[in-house]
Amino acid sequence: xxxxxxxxxxxxxxxxxxxxxxxxxxxxxxxxxxxxxxxxxxxxxxxxxxxxxxxxxxxxxxxxxxxxxxxxxxxxxxxxxxxxxxxxxxxxxxxxxxxxxxxxxxxxxxxxxxxxxxxxxxxxxxxxxxxxxxxxxxxxxxxxxxxxxxxxxxxxxxxxxxxxxxxxxxxxxxxxxxxxxxxxxxxxxxxxxxxxxxxxxxxxxxxxxxxxxxxxxxxxxxxxxxxxxxxxxxxxxxxxxxxxxxxxxxxxxxxxxxxxxxxxxxxxxxxxxxxxxxxxxxxxxxxxxxxxxxxxxxxxxxxxxxxxxxxxxxxxxxxxxxxxxxxxxxxxxxxxxxxxxxxxxxxxxxxxxxxxxxxxxxxxxxxxxxxxxxxxxxxxxxxxxxxxxxxxxxxxxxxxxxxxxxxxxxxxxxxxxxxxxxxxxxxxxxxxxxxxxxxxxxxxxxxxxxxxxxxxxxxxxxxxxxxxxxxxxxxxxxxxxxxxxxxxxxxxxxxxxxxxxxxxxxxxxxxxxxxxxxxxxxxxxxxxxxxxxxxxxxxxxxxx
Amino acid sequence: xxxxxxxxxxxxxxxxxxxxxxxxxxxxxxxxxxxxxxxxxxxxxxxxxxxxxxxxxxxxxxxxxxxxxxxxxxxxxxxxxxxxxxxxxxxxxxxxxx
Numbered sequence: 327x328x329x330x331x332x333x334x335x336x337x338x339x340x341x342x343x344x345x346x347x348x349x350x351x352x353x354x355x356x357x358x359x360x361x362x363x364x365x366x367x368x369x370x371x372x373x374x375x376x377x378x379x380x381x382x383x384x385x386x387x388x389x390x391x392x393x394x395x396x397x398x399x400x401x402x403x404x405x406x407x408x409x410x411x412x413x414x415x416x417x418x419x420x421x422x423x424x425x426x427x428x429x430x431x432x433x434x435x436x437x438x439x440x441x442x443x444x445x446x447x448x449x450x451x452x453x454x455x456x457x458x459x460x461x462x463x464x465x466x467x468x469x470x471x472x473x474x475x476x477x478x479x480x481x482x483x484x485x486x487x488x489x490x491x492x493x494x495x496x497x498x499x500x501x502x503x504x505x506x507x508x509x510x511x512x513x514x515x516x517x518x519x520x521x522x523x524x525x526x527x528x529x530x531x532x533x534x535x536x537x538x539x540x541x542x543x544x545x546x547x548x549x550x551x552x553x554x555x556x557x558x559x560x561x562x563x564x565x566x567x568x569x570x571x572x573x574x575x576x577x578x579x580x581x582x583x584x585x586x587x588x589x590x591x592x593x594x595x596x597x598x599x600x601x602x603x604x605x606x607x608x609x610x611x612x613x614x615x616x617x618x619x620x621x622x623x624x625x626x627x628x629x630x631x632x633x634x635x636x637x638x639x640x641x642x643x644x645x646x647x648x649x650x651x652x653x654x655x656x657x658x659x660x661x662x663x664x665x666x667x668x669x670x671x672x673x674x675x676x677x678x679x680x681x682x683x684x685x686x687x688x689x690x691x692x693x694x695x696x697x698x699x700x701x702x703x704x705x706x707x708x709x710x711x712x713x714x715x716x717x718x719x720x721x722x723x724x725x726x727x728x729x730x731x732x733x734x735x736x737x738x739x740x741x742x743x744x745x746x747x748x749x750x751x752x753x754x755x756x757x758x759x760x761x762x763x764x765x766x767x768x769x770x771x772x773x774x775x776x777x778x779x780x781x782x783x784x785x786x787x788x789x790x791x792x793x794x795x796x797x798x799x800x801x802x803x804x805x806x807x808x809x810x811x812x813x814x815x816x817x818x819x820x821x822x823x824x825x826x827x828x829x830x831x832x833x834x835x836x837x838x839x840x841x842x843x844x845x846x847x848x849x850x851x852x853x854x855x856x857x858x859x860x861x862x863x864x865x866x867x868x869x870x
Numbered sequence: 871x872x873x874x875x876x877x878x879x880x881x882x883x884x885x886x887x888x889x890x891x892x893x894x895x896x897x898x899x900x901x902x903x904x905x906x907x908x909x910x911x912x913x914x915x916x917x918x919x920x921x922x923x924x925x926x927x928x929x930x931x932x933x934x935x936x937x938x939x940x941x942x943x944x945x946x947x948x949x950x951x952x953x954x955x956x957x958x959x960x961x962x963x964x965x966x967x968x
């Protein structure tokens with residue numbers, strides 16, 4: 327994985343020193359809150375419902391053991407013993423003291439981490455496929471390109487005050503595991519007819535108040551023009567994006583209002599102009615980055631067989647491991663969704679344990695997924711039982727990946743000052759209901775996502791089943807959506823009808839899944855059945 | 871009644887104006903009447919509090935509580951981690967916000 331060079335480290339260290347001084351001036355009264363707020367937000371420090379919240383960047387979701395261990399130590403030293411892994415592949419801490427924030431950033435800098443690009447109207451932390459470099463269906467590891475984009479976007483002087491925040495995802499497979507088309511820019515690495523590597527650009531996607539699926543604006547950008555084309559996309563947005571209306575400021579609105587053709591025309595004109603400016607970093611820099619993402623030294627001749635004599639272990643293998651590109655290895659996923667638990671939360675001890683296990687079993691590497699789980703990307707199949715045993719003993723062995731209990735949920739009104747309703751209690755009730763009624767296994771793959779407000783941090787538009795919490799005259803109310811998908815078959819969910827109480831929405835979901843179990847044909851997922859039979863029978867079942 | 875809330879500048883903790891200072895406990899919140907904005911401006915200038923705002927409060931069984939659920943959750947703590955709330959020993963504390 328990527329290691330900082332002296333420039334990276336100097337930039338991060340300088341930022342820590344700068345923020346330490348800014349914090350001192352705030353505490354001493356030399357800066358007002360209005361002056362300080364944008365400075366703290368540039369360092370990931372929000373003021374949330376109960377306290378300051380620090381969001382730490384995990385570029386493209388990749389962590390070393392040392393970084394993961396530091397995240398656990400920070401949870402203990404500065405917070406209340408836990409952290410929350412987010413839908414942007416980051417981690418956030420909910421109980422930070424302002425005067426501790428510079429020390430936390432200094433601790434993070436010792437392991438090549440920071441909180442830059444986790445807030446504000448800049449290019450945010452670049453996200454990617456959590457299985458990058460480990461699975462066989464990718465044409466190339468997308469992370470070097472995400473890292474190149476990270477370096478280009480970090481402190482880019484032209485893009486520090488965009489009309490609105492800006493999110494980029496990079497993938498390199500037909501299977502989209504990063505919700506690529508629901509980003510401001512989605513980049514899919516592809517090969518053209520000549521076998522050359524390039525990038526397809528999808529621009530203008532997003533969730534939130536006005537969800538949009540990004541249209542394809544260019545099928546193939548040569549890789550030695552990746553940054554130049556990205557810059558052209560940003561420049562057109564920066565020039566014309568709505569700064570007068572926060573709710574119309576995202577690039578999806580610009581692309582929609584200009585139309586894909588006109589936006590693309592302007593991007594191509596800007597691209598042609600920029601090609602003459604020679605802004606692309608030298609390919610030697612990309613080569614330097616790529617050299618740090620080489621495969622770990624996989625052993626040859628390892629057995630593929632797994633001893634399945636322990637039924638609990640066998641179930642976890644079936645649910646939570648995936649085929650690896652190297653014979654004898656597997657990708658293992660830790661579900662942070664225990665029955666009745668808080669999606670994405672992990673204690674300091676659990677975080678440190680995962681760090682130790684990654685060192686022992688996964689070449690020192692972990693990934694954070696946008697579904698709020700943790701990945702061990704390279705585990706010998708022969709080691710799976712030992713890994714699972716240690717995870718299980720720490721409450722990290724829940725076998726429910728991509729099932730109805732593997733819920734994405736934003737922090738909601740329990741933590742977030744923007745939220746209108748709580749998300750976590752709904753997730754807990756659904757998880758408990760479907761664990762108790764035994765239907766989870768029968769249902770199979772079902773991606774359920776909950777947001778506590780229209781900002782859609784819980785990706786409710788993209789859930790096979792989505793839930794949106796709203797405030798109905800001071801009372802929490804939950805809208806139900808069906809039919810969304812974040813994958814290559816990307817679609818936006820449709821609202822079923824009138825909303826529900828907290829318990830009512832759980833009942834409604836059970837009715838919807840019961841209908842699916844009655845109606846499904848061979849091999850159909852919930853989403854497939856919904857797409858085949860449509861909304862009407864689901865509405866009849868839910869409201870009838 | 872009108873009550874004044876904000877966050878402690880240093881710790882970020884949710885605090886309530888009790889008539890002479892800031893309390894962690896909403897039950898001690900004072901009715902600020904029409905004076906909330908004046909008190910807030912003075913306390914911001916003194917760097918005692920950040921982002922203060924006035925909300926509607928109500929008395930239930932003689933105890934002050936915010937009228938809106940969002941501020942009731944602010945007053946209690948996360949309902950899903952009552953161990954971290956201001957009522958860690960009360961397993962039914964979450965019902966207070968409903």
